[in-house]
Amino acid sequence: MKVTVVGGGSTYTPELAGGLAELEVDELVLMDPDRERLDVVGGLAARMLRGRTARVRLTQDLDEAVEGADAVLLQLRVGGQRARHGDETWPLECGCVGQETTGAGGLAKALRTIPEVLRIADRVRALAPGTWL
Structure with missing residues (x-):
């Protein structure tokens, strides 16, 4: 089984690799x-x-990463840590909760992330039809 991780440079990847070590991943x-x-x-x-x-x-x-994959996992952060910092701080300046997954910061993150996820999904559909995403 081929597993692809988009955003594989994430600090969460080692824990994921540890879990995948228990599966039949080639x-x-x-x-x-x-x-x-x-x-x-x-x-x-x-x-x-x-x-x-x-x-x-x-x-x-x-394209190289997803071609022929059996599963594609996404753990991306569009804009990196700099964008996260903004998502968590500018809402505070407006009197709102500063959080990257909900509220104004979460919306900002979603508006950056959704187009990228859709682009990736299109490439997966084209290069690895039937792949779990």
Whole structure:
């Protein structure tokens, strides 16, 4: 089974890799636009899966990552930590709750994220029909 993680440079990836180590995963593809994060987190994931059947592959190319995947997991943060900081601080300046998942900050995050998720879904549909997303 090929599992692709879009946003694979996330600090959540090692925990995910630990869980996937218990499954019959042949290939874990980590895709992230940030090469430095991808290399650091990918190296850790590869060490965690050493001795298992799964091999870890790193890429910055979405099409390469999703082509032929059996499952595609998304853990992306459009705009990175800088955007999160804004989502959690500017609502406070307006007298609202400063939270990245609800309220004004959550709406801002959704408006950035939804178009990207739809773009990814289109690529998955085109390159790996029937894949779990």
